[in-house]
Amino acid sequence: MPAVVVVGAQWGDEGKGKVIDYLAGSAEVIVRYQGGNNAGHTMVVRGVEYKLHLIPSGILYPGKACFIGSGVVVDPWVLVRELDYLEARGVDTGSFRVSGNAHLILPYHLRLDELEEERKGTAAIGTTRRGIGPAYMDKYTRDGLRMADMLDEAVMLEVLARNVSHKNNVLERMYHSPGVSFAEIADGLRQCAERIRPYITDTSLAINRALDQGKRVLFEGAQGTMLDIDYGTYPYVTSSHPVAGGACIGAGVGPTRIDQVIGVVKAYTSRVGEGPFPTELSDATGEWIRVHGLEYGTTTGRPRRCGWLDTVVLRYSARLSGLTGLALTHLDTLTGLDPVRICVGYEMNGRREDEVPLHTGMLGHCRPVYVELPGWQENLGAAESFDALPAAARAYVAQVERLTGVPVVILSIGRDRRQTIGRAPIFA
Secondary structure, rough: OOOOEEEEEEOOOHHHHHHHHHHHOOOOOEEEOOOOOOEEEEEEEEOOOEEEEEOOOOHOOOOOOOOOOOOOOOOOHHHHHHHHHHHHHHOOOOOOOEOOEEEEEEEEEHHHHHHHHHEEEEEEOOOOOOHHHHHHHHHHHOOOOOOHHHHHHHHHHHHHHEEEEEHHHHHHHHHOOOOOHHHHHHHHHHHHHHHHHHHHEOHOOOOOOOOHHHEEEEEEEEEEHOOOOOOOOOOOOOOOOOHHHHHHHOOOOHHHHOEEEEEEEOEEEEEEOOOOOOOOOOOOHHHHOOOOOOOOEOOOOOEEEEEEHHHHHHHHHHHOOOOOEEEEHHHHHHHOOOOOEEEEEEEOOOEEEEOOOOOHHHHHHOOEEEEEEOOOOOOOOOOOOHHHOOHHHHHHHHHHHHHHHHOEEEEEEEEEEEOEEOOOOOOO
16 A cells, blocks of 8 residues: 555644654655645654654655645745755755645745734634745735746746735735835845755656555645644634645645545644634643643644543544544653543533534534543553553553544654554555
8 A cells, every 4th residue: 555644633733743754664755745834743763853844754764755745835944944954964855855836935924924813813813923824825816936936037036026016015005014025035035946946846746656656655744634724623724634635636646546544643632723622621630731741832832722632523534534544642641640531522502412513613612521541650651562551551542443433553652753653554
């Protein structure tokens, strides 16, 4: 089975970076298919921590082909910094490529993102202010600059001049804010283009050729299912499709080429930003999970909201992406909590609900229905197999499988790459 998609099954920040890093050891091609540098993947390899926001996690393995697909919006300044960051640490970036169809995030997108959040006041959705939404807006109004435009400076500057003129009108007249400088952006973009041009290619063609050759391809998404622009808790969502279907569009492959879909899920739930969160714990237990799970955003540093695992959300994610397996992360974070709880349904207006309600506002009125399980005190980090885990931890995993109907095929029991237990082969 050469094509595997990895998706976030909650509100993002599930530990996809580590799971992708683990699976990349068996893959030959790794593809990022949506989002931008509003996401962050943290990996720990032999005690060394790496934080990436754009380049696929597989870059830490020498020789793996790593692609940014057409569905990603790319801040060229961030991409250059990330290339420099990796190369300064001795990581070879020669196998990295970026789609010529990928759209650029430019300084006026960041400014508009920030001003729009400020304009909304108490109704702000809590974006990362990285310019993601405004860049996708330009993409769909056919005003965007793309990576391929960086191959022709005259075209690049012509489109940039037109856009800066329009954006300055918006900034000055609508937001009463100073405009941006065409000369400054143009100069910075020229420098970025010099650095990035060798990496620009037709990634869809390269990925499909790899699949034709029977190579093992891993597709990685950013954010999570509940932040999907169509299926998430709108309007508290991202601007793209983190679900598995987004991989086909964002990478440029047909749906018949996908063999497996792995949903990454924490052993509890976390969320950054605003929006409903039925199992949120605003008490000492929630703070305990935040501290022991190091629940602070990789991109923003913001403390994450924490709560018990919600299997209503997981069943919803399984349906939307056709999950064939779960990667359960942060199981070790629950060590020391007794008892532990899992949400199995909701109570709303005196009725039991087993599905995510249609409207985001309704989800905000749902009260979680829990099952309670015994906790465990043993350190999980040294376990080398599932059977070596404490009985209570194994029972917790079995309950997750029973409640979701999806097998747990990967377990993460610590931050390091080696603290991962594979329970089934992913790439056959």
